[in-house]
Amino acid sequence: MHRRAVLGTLGGAALGAGLAGCGPPPSAPAAAQAPPLRWTMVTSWPSDFPGMGTAAKELAQLVGRASGGRLTVDVFGAGEKVAPFDVFDAVADGTAQMGHSAAYYWRTRSPAAPFFCTVPFGMTALEMSAWLYDGGGLALWRELYAGFGLVPFPCGSTGAQTAGWFNREIRRPADLRGLKMRIPGLGGEVMARLGAAPVNVPGAELFDALKSGELDASEWVGPYDDLAFGLHRAAKFCYVPAWQEPGTILECTVNATAWNALADDLKAIVDTCCRAVNESMLAGYAARNQQALAQLRDEHGVVVRELPRDVLAALRRASEAVLDDLVADDPFAQRVFDSYTAFRRQAMAWAALSDDAYSKARR
Amino acid sequence: MHRRAVLGTLGGAALGAGLAGCGPPPSAPAAAQAPPLRWTMVTSWPSDFPGMGTAAKELAQLVGRASGGRLTVDVFGAGEKVAPFDVFDAVADGTAQMGHSAAYYWRTRSPAAPFFCTVPFGMTALEMSAWLYDGGGLALWRELYAGFGLVPFPCGSTGAQTAGWFNREIRRPADLRGLKMRIPGLGGEVMARLGAAPVNVPGAELFDALKSGELDASEWVGPYDDLAFGLHRAAKFCYVPAWQEPGTILECTVNATAWNALADDLKAIVDTCCRAVNESMLAGYAARNQQALAQLRDEHGVVVRELPRDVLAALRRASEAVLDDLVADDPFAQRVFDSYTAFRRQAMAWAALSDDAYSKARR
Structure with missing residues (x-):
């Protein structure tokens, strides 16, 4: 009875997994208070590279949607604005406000860097999240990157790979x-x-x-x-x-000056979207890897x-x-x-x- | 040199893992456009129950921060507003706009419900995320709950338990x-x-x-x-x-009418915060479980x-x-x-x- 009544109200339509674009316009464009921000994100991957490139784009989209357009992030693939291994410096010096890359590329800046990404016989992706967020790892990472004018966020994982x-x-x-x-x-x-x-x-x-x-x-x-x-x-x-x-963990880096100038709600949005992408990329890889494994075995x-x-x-x-x-x-x-x-x-x-x-x- | 210069600028201060409260005020209180919303969240756990109760509170805090106070969520522990097993109905009938609970409690509504939470010899937490988000599981879950006037979101996991x-x-x-x-x-x-x-x-x-x-x-x-x-x-x-x-997955349910009335940016915020809590609770449990295991062994x-x-x-x-x-x-x-x-x-x-x-x- 209850079920039928509700079904009647909603016309029985499934809401579906895609939830955007069906509500009223954002309640707070707020252009009068603060002009919308437009950030540049440089990355170490081709912009459509499945998994890594798409995670960077997903982050930009999430931030744009959650901020109601108050923070727009333009994503540039490797080499489009800076070379793949110049991402760290480009975000540090303000060429870009945001970067998507992997900390193990920055070993020459600090031999500690790879531990925030992955090391041989190291931790799995979930263990890395636990260490970073609940075991003191992220505080160490932020301490290190503060010396370069960067704020790092864990932002995506490939999960298990192959040898x-x-x-x-x-x-x-x-x-x-x-x-x-x-x-x-x-x-x-x-x-x-x-x-x-x-x-x-x-x-x-x-x-x-x-x-x-x-x-x-x-x-x-x-x-x-x-x-x-x-x-x-x-x-x-x-x-x-x-x-x-x-258990490779990717990083989103934010230029410290740009970060400090950000309103608290936008800080929370960037932080939360990075964390969501951290899970999303890992889950996505798990689903695609298991399917690809079946294909490799059954079809090839x-x-x-x-x-x-x-x-x-x-x-x-x-x-x-x-x-x-x-x-x-x-x-x-x-x-x-x-x-x-x-x-x-x-x-x-x-x-x-x-x-x-x-x-x-x-x- | 570069490192030293940046250190000078920032005074060498680590940014630390807690990032809130150090920026300018929110750029968009936007009270003129739309009045702030105040939602009630009912839950199936005591409000300070470590892990589950704290995850519900974390969700409310994240949504509040990311929305710059435009969506405030008041969290009620089990029995404070409705009984623990009335959460589903209370959100469906609009007594509350939001709930935090577990789908396996709703077996009498549908025998499909437990599959969206956990079943004996079922999938691990990460596999569940992969199935829900990238294997069609969430679409099925939303199809089921639409019949009750609810929109479900995966929102936290205890990870592995004990027998x-x-x-x-x-x-x-x-x-x-x-x-x-x-x-x-x-x-x-x-x-x-x-x-x-x-x-x-x-x-x-x-x-x-x-x-x-x-x-x-x-x-x-x-x-x-x-x-x-x-x-x-x-x-x-x-x-x-x-x-x-x-691999128990908890749920955040949102009343469908309340959801449909939500601005797109707030929808994105709720969606993203749920996903962030999904990872956060899992990582937090992993860290605390491994520490508790060491204590159980070494001290007890x-x-x-x-x-x-x-x-x-x-x-x-x-x-x-x-x-x-x-x-x-x-x-x-x-x-x-x-x-x-x-x-x-x-x-x-x-x-x-x-x-x-x-x-x-x-x-």
């Missing part, structure tokens, strides 16, 4: 020796310690280099991006897990393998050595490392009894 | 027979199929009932809430995993055990039967079940190669 695509099988640690692999950053250093030859190949040349045998292996992102890039047609063996990037016959235990053990030991060296001469980085490591230790203990135990039970 | 606290050891399925356990909802039905006697005990009486032996066992939430409730002093054995609630000597494999297998089989029966006579519930089940199947395949494989590698 990469390989032209040959990896059976034991010795198989990594001499391996020419596209694997940037700390992961590359770890591989180098085990005798591999990490090389840097621009994304646009990756497929051909792998296909031709110029490269023996390459990591990229996860099943979704790997499939879109066609890596399954370039190399035979796909390995997991993504020991090199277990790809067998995804786990790296052998002794290979992973060797990678883990080398990773520990790389991280120890990374923070050795920098007291702030050591502080971040200590906070990160203590949190990870507890996180692993709880993961064993929660998600891991549940996964076993569900199988 | 509960037991006065006796569980070694095999037969040990569940006759077990008097506080375990509500579908989990209780599953236990009943294995011969246990699920009983309902109000939270306030739980500790004494367990301590006195009136109850043999009780599930509650996770280490954080369990510790706060003192359950380790009432029962000896803590078991995992939380097969009965593997609690040994957390995994339920034996054959017990879990029996629970899983019984769960499948309970869910099959649940949706059998309701075509809409069957549709939701099919969508949920198909998504979970893919999610499990990807979990095995991502989080599970990584957990093994990290140990």
Whole structure:
């Protein structure tokens, strides 16, 4: 009866998941009080790069909608305004008010930076959120970036990735020796310690280099991006897990002067939209990765393998050595490392009894 | 040099994680255009209940800040305005504009409802977000609730819980027979199929009932809430995993008429704040649960055990039967079940190669 009455009122129409554009106009354009702001966001990705580029655009759209147009953000892809690795400086010096990138690119500014993004054998995306927001991580991140005139926000995650695509099988640690692999950053250093030859190949040349045998292996992102890039047609063996990037967190940086000039409600909007994108990108990747995995298996016959235990053990030991060296001469980085490591230790203990135990039970 | 210059400008002060209250006043109080709205939020939890009650308050605060006070939400704990299980009806009939509760309480309205919250051997919190936002789940949820005059939003998760606290050891399925356990909802039905006697005990009486032996066992939430409730002093054995609630998602419901009258920017704010709270509560629980687990172990000597494999297998089989029966006579519930089940199947395949494989590698 109650149900029928309400159905009558609404005409039984589902509201649907898309909720914008069906209400009265914004109650507060408020142009008289403060002129609308127009910000520039520079990013380290092509503007339509699925996952990362689209997350940057989603952030801009959310901020625009939630502010009723009082803060409009124009998004520029990598190279459109500044080069991908100039995002940090461009936001710091006010060329742009906002940036979307990844902290592990800024290692030369501080060896602590990668811990705010991902490090080999580090935390998962959810553990990172817990550490950043509820374990002191974000306060450390803000302390570091304040020195550069930036305010950072966690803003999106790829979630779990893959270890990469390989032209040959990896059976034991010795198989990594001499391996020419596209694997940037700390992961590359770890591989180098085990005798591999990490090389840097621009994304646009990756497929051909792998296909031709110029490269023996390459990591990229996860099943979704790997499939879109066609890596399954370039190399035979796909390995997991993504020991090199277990829970990559992207960053939104805001120029500190622009931030301080922002009204409190717009600050809350930027902060909240970043947090929403943080979840949205992670959930989106989870959905697309699981679908892409099914496609890779069912339509392309790809067998995804786990790296052998002794290979992973060797990678883990080398990773520990790389991280120890990374923070050795920098007291702030050591502080971040200590906070990160203590949190990870507890996180692993709880993961064993929660998600891991549940996964076993569900199988 | 650059770093030093910026440090000089900012006086080296860290911006800190708390970002409110340091900018100019809101640029758009906009009282002239539309009077500020004042909404009532009714909830199913005591207003300061850690985790759930605090998430409801966080949502209200975020909405208030992001809207610059144009939408103020007054939060009422369970029983302060309506009884905990009247939240659904109170928001539907306009007694309140907003509610914070859990969809599995509304099974009598539709057997599909629990799938939007959690079901035995269902999806984890992250998988739920992926299904809801990127797998069609939220559209189904909105279709269902539209029939009641409600718009639902995922709004917070406890993450992984525990299987509960037991006065006796569980070694095999037969040990569940006759077990008097506080375990509500579908989990209780599953236990009943294995011969246990699920009983309902109000939270306030739980500790004494367990301590006195009136109850043999009780599930509650996770280490954080369990510790706060003192359950380790009432029962000896803590078991995992939380097969009965593997990834509970809470809901924010909005009265459809109130929603439709909302300006687009306020709609975007409510939507985005719910999503932010969805991540915030999950991350907060992860951080607090791992810390509570360490306390339970180190300070209270609690040994957390995994339920034996054959017990879990029996629970899983019984769960499948309970869910099959649940949706059998309701075509809409069957549709939701099919969508949920198909998504979970893919999610499990990807979990095995991502989080599970990584957990093994990290140990």
